[in-house]
Amino acid sequence: MKPNRQDLLVTRSAHELPAPYPADHERNLRRVKRRSRRNTILLLLFTLGLILYWNELPIPDLLEPEASVRDIPPVTGLHPIVAAKQNELIRLTEEAGITILITDGFRSKEEQDALYRQGRSDEGPVVTHAQGGESYHNYGLAIDFALRTDDGDVIWDLSYDGNGNGESDWMEVVSIAKDLGFTWGGDWASFRDYPHLQMDFGYSIRELKKGKRPPSGQDTSSP
Structure with missing residues (x-):
């Protein structure tokens, strides 16, 4: 007996209907969405951390509690090793026929803020x-x-040759300073500070702001 036309239509419609998603497939979709949201949040937090790091902004340190700055004696002068190396720099450059003047050493936070205002809220160059x-x-x-x-x-003339040896006096001073353990601001990639010499003992500004200090007898080659 042949199927009638109505039976054929019903059978065909039943085959063309999409099969319902199994329950485990829906769970997998929800799991993928949750994982995607979590990865997005982690990426945003990582990016924010990088921005804070490069801008020297405080980041809560859960592994190393921040020292109480109130318990740290205030810095009132040059570090003893820096002071000794400064005097040695003056002596060695004098032996090379170059006279230098130390124009700045220890600077209080108030003095630093005043310099920062120059070229901004106050008159003068930055x-x-x-x-x-x-x-x-x-x-x-x-x-x-x-x-x-x-x-x-x-x-502050980088090309001046006062001792007449055919070399820049400024760069001779820089070379002697580097041999003594100083780093030079003129080597910085941005905002080169040509008069600046520093001896940071491997400490970052972030660490110093937390209260860490290099020991007074520490060798300049040790962090």
């Missing part, structure tokens, strides 16, 4: 991008220098 507490000067770990000519003038 001379620093560091606010109070963000410069190695504020921790006694940096000095600035200039050259003094035979006439007694104080200059």
